[in-house]
Amino acid sequence: MAQKVLRWGADPSGGAPYVFTDPANPDRYIGYEKEMVDALAQAMGRRAEFVPSDWETLVSALQRNSFDVIVNGLEPTGDRAQQILFSKPYYIFQLQLTVRRDDNRINSIDDCKNRIVGTLANTAASRLLEQQGIPLRSYADPVGAYRDLELKRIDAVVMDVPAEAFYARPNTKLRPAGPPFTRGLYVIGLRKGDLALKTEVDAAIDKIIFDGTLENILKKWGLWNDAQVEFQAPIRSGTQSTKVEEYTSTTTTFNWGEALWRLTRAAAVTVLIALGSMVIAVVLGLPLAVGQWKGPAWARAFCTLYVEFFRGTPVLVQLLFLYFGLPVIGIAMPGWLTALVGLGLNYAAYESQVYRASLEAIPNGQWEAAYSLGMSPVLAFRRIIMPQAFRIALPPMTNDFVSLFKDTSVAFAISVWELATAYRELANASGQFLLLGLAVSAFYLAMSLPMAHLARRLERRLSNRTTERLVEQEAPV
C-alpha cells in the first residue's frame, strides 16, 4: 500500500528561515519548518509533500483543498479561528523592530507614531501596528521591506524574530531598535472538521518536542532560546500540555466602515496613478510617434527600440525593475510614483502607435494643401494634421485608458496600496472575498464608466459636425 502523504502549504518566496529556496541548490527547498514538517510526517508515518503557495492566500488555498495543513509561522488569531482549525503550538515567536543604523530617532515601537513602518501583510506585526494607529506599509516578503528601509522609502520594519534574524541582522546598514517584544505562538492550520488529522498532528508535535528532534532543528537554525526552553519544559518533563492563554494573540475584528474607507483611499491612489500615467503616455507618445514616423534615422531607431522594448516586455517586470533596479544607480522613487512613471512609460509606447497609425491615415493632400497656403510644417501639423488625427485616435485611446485603469493593479507587486492590493489584503484578513470583491468591482466601474461615457460624448461631438467627411471630397462627382 502506498504511503499516505501530508501535503503542507507555505510561502517560500522571501520565506527564510521558515521555508525557502536553497541558494546553493535552487531546485530544493530548505528551512527549519521544512525540516520540522519532515520530522512530523515521519512521526505520523506519512510522506511530506510541499505545496509552494502565497502567504496572503494560504487560508483560502487550504479551504480549497490545495493542501492539508498550513505550516508557515501561522499565528492563531480570532478571525482565522472562524475559518480554520489550529493544532497545538510548536514555537514561541517575538517581534523585532529594525531601523537604519544611522537613524537615531527611533528606539522603540512608541517612537514610530508618525513614521511609516513596513511589515508583512496580515501578520501579528501588521495587526499590532494597526491597533496602535501606526501608519504601515505591507509587503509580500521581508526582502522588499528591508530593502525599502535601506532606501529610506520607509522608516522602520517590524518582523517576527526568525525572519529578522535571517534578513536584517547580517545587514550592516540596519540595526535592531530595542529588544524583541510581545510573545506569540506558531501553530499549524487545518481545515475545519479535519479533527482526525488534528489529533494526528498534535501527537506528532508532542513527539518531536519530547524526543528533542525539534530542539535540534531549532538549534541548527539558531532559533533556540529561553522562550523555547520555557515553552517545551512541561511537555518534556511529563505529559502536560501547553497553556495557550499565556500568550498574546493579536486579533482584530473586521470593521466594514473602516474597510470601505480604506477602499476609498485605495481608489484615490488608483485614480492618481491612472491619470498621472495617462498624462505621461499621451504627452510622451507624440514625440515617439513623430520621431518614428518622420524623424532622422537615429531618432527612428531610438523610438522603434523604445516601443519594442516597452511593448515586448511585461509591465510587471518593468515596474519591478524601476522599483528595485533603479535604486542601484541612486534613483529611489516611492512606490506610487514608480507605478505612475512605469505605467506612463509603458503606455507611451502603445499611444505612440495609435498616434502613428492615425497620423499616417491623414491623406498627403492635407499636408500639400496646408503647404501651398504658406504654412510651415510645424503649423500644418499643429493646425491641420493633428486635429484630424486626434479624431481617429480617440476611440483606441479611450480603450487604452480603460485598460490602463485596470493595469494599475500590477502596482500591488511593489506594495502600492491601490484597489487590487486593498482587495487582496482586506479579503485575506476577513475572508470576505465575495462581498469585498463586489465592492471593489463597483469602485472600478464607478471610475471607468464615467470616463467611457465622456469619451463617447466627445467622439460624437467631433463626428457630428463632419459626417461623411473625406469620402465625397476624395471622389468628386
Added chain:
Amino acid sequence: MIRVTDLRKRFGNDEILKGITFEIAPQTVLGVIGASGSGKSTLLRCLNGLETIDGGTIECNGVRLEAGLSHAEYRRRVKELRLKVGTVFQHFYLFPHLSVLGNIIEAPVHVLHSPKKTAEAEAFELLDSVGMKQAARRYPGSLSGGELQRVAIARALAMHPALLLLDEPTSALDPRRMNSLRALLRTFVDRGHTMIIISHSIGFLGGVSDNILFMEGGVAVEFGPTGEVLNSPQDPRTKDFLQQAE
C-alpha cells in the same frame, strides 16, 4: 509677371520636365494641355514649391527660385513663392475638421497674422463672390463637388496670390457648371489675378485662356495665343493631339 526658364525636374533617372520655358503677363490666363504623363501636373507642383526643381528658374512677382541654391536659401524662397502662388487642387483637399469659414480664414489668420475679424469679413466677401456665402458655417463633408471647388477657390484667393494654379478644375463638372466656372474665373482675372489652368477640356480652356501651352514628354512643344495654337498649330505633335482630342 511670371517667367519660367529652362525648368527641369527628375524623378530618379526619369527626366519629367526637360527644360520648360514660357512667360505670361499679369491678368492673363495660361491653359496647359497635353496627354497624361506629359509633365503638366509636375509643372504645376514645381510652380507652388511642392516639388524641388533640378534645373532652371521660376520667377514670380519678384521671387526667384532656382536650382543650385543652398538648402536653407532654397527653402526660404519656396516659402516666399508659396505666398505669391495659390493652388486649387483637383481633389480640393479642404480641411474636413474646419467649417467653410474656418477653411478660408485659417491661413490668413495663422500665416499672415491678420486679425480674425478682418479675415472673416474678407472671407464673407470671397464666399459671396463664389456664391457660397450661405454655406459659411457648414462643414466640407456636407458639400457637393461643385460647392467644394468654389470654397477651395475662395480659400486660395484669401491669401491674395499673384498667381492662381488650378489642377483639372473641370473634371468634376457638368457642362452647365463649366460655363459658370469659366465666368467666375474671368471675373477674378478682371480683378487682377493671373492663372495657370491644367485641363483635359480644350473647349473649356479655349473659352477662358489668353495663351495655351502644349506639353508632350516633358517638353513645351508649342506656346502661343489661344486662337493661334488651337486653330493653326505649327507643330505636327500639337496637330495630332488636337485632332485626337476632338
